[in-house]
Amino acid sequence: MALVTDSTAELGLERAAGLGVTVVPLQVVVGDESYQEGAPEVTPERIAEALRHKRPVSTSRAAPAHFAELYARLAEEGAGSILSVHVSSQVSGTFESAQAGARQAPVPVRCLDSRQIGPATGFATEAAAAVLADGGSLDDAYDAALARAAACRTLLYVDTLEYLRRGGRVSNAAALFGGALAVKPLLGVEDGLIVPVARVRTSVKAIARLQALAVEAAGEQRVEVFVAHLAATERAEAFAASLAEELGERLVGDVRCREIGAVLGAHVGPGMLATCIAPVLT
Known part of the structure; x- marks a missing residue:
């Protein structure tokens, strides 16, 4: 059996390779040029710089044909079935592309909508990889990935909701939540959607609140934790x-x-x- 995810899962190529996971890169468009995620022209640093200078930056899913070709190649390499785990269908067409590609595949392909964004999709993929490594079935791996994704709590602080609003990832009403009176918005992922969680007056207080929410999400459980950032290394490490x-x-x-x-x-x-708080379920 083969396991596939997309680049928004934030596994990293080295970790993905170690787990036997094939990563499908999504597309980044800067100005008039389109690149696969991971290309040297579109490092996170360059994206941050382009956004600061208000250059047009957008993204797009991988095409169904790309998934169809990948599934066919994995079948040729010996895969008798494939599990494909992806970013929430509420914010990306990637899952839809995977489903379209699966319909053309020469072997059974089961596509999973993680209803999550970012590292939580990665944790779900890792759960599936662990099941497959132990000799579990495709259905077992699907169920494990779905359960892990549902258990994860994703929380984020952004300096402004403008970028999410431009890309249609939050509504204008939600953007107003963060824009009024220059408050700092905290967001979460619920049922695949990015939703407001809290408003805080300053970035310092917002990050303190982010930590409190993360600890609350952990409860008394044993958890794995992922902290992500864009152009905020010192803040993230602290x-x-x-x-x-x-x-x-x-x-x-x-x-x-x-x-x-x-x-x-x-x-x-x-x-x-x-941050993504991922309870350990086994």
Whole structure:
């Protein structure tokens, strides 16, 4: 069996390769030029710089034909079935493309809408990989990925909702939530959608509130944690260290802290700080 995800899962190529996961890159469009995520022309740093200078930046899903070709190649390489785990269909057409490609595949392909965004999709994919590595079935892997995605809590702070509004990832009404009186918005992912969670007056208070919400999401469970940022390395590292200290023995392994890829970065803007709390279910 083969396992596929997309680049918004933030697994990183090295980690994905170690898990036996094939990553489908989404597209980033800067000005009139389109690139696959991961291309040297569209590093997160370059995306942040383009956004600061108000250059047009947008993203697009991988085409159904790309998925069809990938599934056919995996079948040729010996896969008898494929599980394809993707970013929420509420914010991206990637899952739809995967489904269209699956209909042309020479082997059974089961596509999973994680109803999540970013690292939570990655945690779901890892759960599926663990099941397959233990000899589990495709259905078992699907169920494990779905359960892990549903258990994850994704929270994020953005300096402004303008980038999400431009890309249609939040409504104008939600954008007003963050724009009124220059408050700093905290957001979450619920049922695949980006939704407002809280409004805080300053960035310092917003990040403190973000940590409090993350600890609340963890509860008494053992959890894995991912901290992501765009052009905010020091802020992210300090936040990760503080969160790890507060979680204490509930934290499994180290907090994963990294800059997000260009596709997600194009929608959140410089200064974004996010965390994903992933309860360990087994």
